[in-house]
Amino acid sequence: MLKALRSRLPHRDFIYFSDTARVPYGRKPKEMVRGFASEIAGFLEQLGVTGIVVACNTASACALPELGDEVSVPVWGVIDPGVEAARRVTRTGEVGVIGTKGTIQSGVYQRKLSDAGLNVWANACPMFVHLVEEGLACSSEAEVLARHYLADMPRIDTLILGCTHYPVLTSVIQKVVGPGVTLVSSADVTAEVVANALGQDPSDGPGRVTHYVTGGVPAYLHTAEVIGGVEGKVIPLDVTRLADAGVSVRQGVSL
């Protein structure tokens, strides 16, 4: 997601918040995920951001649209763009969506795809995120689990990868579903929506990236490797004190 945003908004600064101390969000209760999202949005608002992209399907499904009312800057999720992407791509109107338990159980994708006039098959794939984080995206385990999760898939022509980790599994999923199904992820469409809303870049210098992480820097760098590496500064945060941390960072207090 950061990559897609950076390629459309190369002169903007980005803050990437990675809640490694509390992931996975996928099977946690909706209220808990909503609370995490609310804390993080408050932290980012204190830093003075222009807008917030909820680049996690589970958090988007659990915390939106309410989160938008809690902060004073625009908040974009990844689900509406994913639905829009599927609507553009499908020819038969038969689409599928896979995601975490939290995302699929929320029913948000299913409702929005139905509202767009599409027929929907949905399935939770709780182990996919771990395949990616374990660096097993191209392993025999990935294929075994993909065949398991997609065994009951009906005839569709479009499959939404409804979790920001899943694009890393593209080659395995494509192999299992066959060449007749188009895989769509919401990263590019979300970046398009955000870029259109923000308009012209404020400067022509190269944008900087700062990562805030809750679970320790070396562990974050190790995990980030498998989803494409990290550019920019990485700053550790105490997850138990997130509510006050934003003000401290803005005032230049060392954490």
Add this chain to the structure above:
Amino acid sequence: MLKALRSRLPHRDFIYFSDTARVPYGRKPKEMVRGFASEIAGFLEQLGVTGIVVACNTASACALPELGDEVSVPVWGVIDPGVEAARRVTRTGEVGVIGTKGTIQSGVYQRKLSDAGLNVWANACPMFVHLVEEGLACSSEAEVLARHYLADMPRIDTLILGCTHYPVLTSVIQKVVGPGVTLVSSADVTAEVVANALGQDPSDGPGRVTHYVTGGVPAYLHTAEVIGGVEGKVIPLDVTRLADAGVSVRQGVSL
């Protein structure tokens, strides 16, 4: 492990340290895991513990025996007791061991089992820990992955569950390996070793349990549910300040 220790040492107080902010350890570099173990042991020593049980196979494989030289209290790992358990149980001398990538790649189990005169088959099962943490221990995913990981298992009569999470998968693993294979876990034997070393309990009151967690209390409680629940007090810790935290806790400073 805590359960096994508590049942043998009911009057002892226990401190359970859960590094939820930095798990999984299983595929992290040996030096990183060793660093985590060293920090945590230092923290526990500052609290004034009588001894430290490294109740994680990956940390035992990566950090022992060196960790024992770093602190002034006895340190017990889970690998020697696991090897001892297998030696007691096997009749044919053909044993297997499964664990994380870190544990199996360290070769520690294989070397110690060979030294005990046993023939060893070993295999890493990196996704097993996630099945347990996702609450999927009795799912069809668990069976699919167990069949995958155990497909090449030769004729053995004893299989060491070389990861503290794996006993939760006992019923699935037993189903896949069949009734002729005895599953052994090191929890009970480790508790026996520790109880023998510590001797008589210091009092006859009920022992208390305190949990220190690095990844946020609600997220810890949610995950702990799937491995048997939590009794006692749960205290959050800032993983980025672990080195100083022990002294603060001991001095009664609020964290």
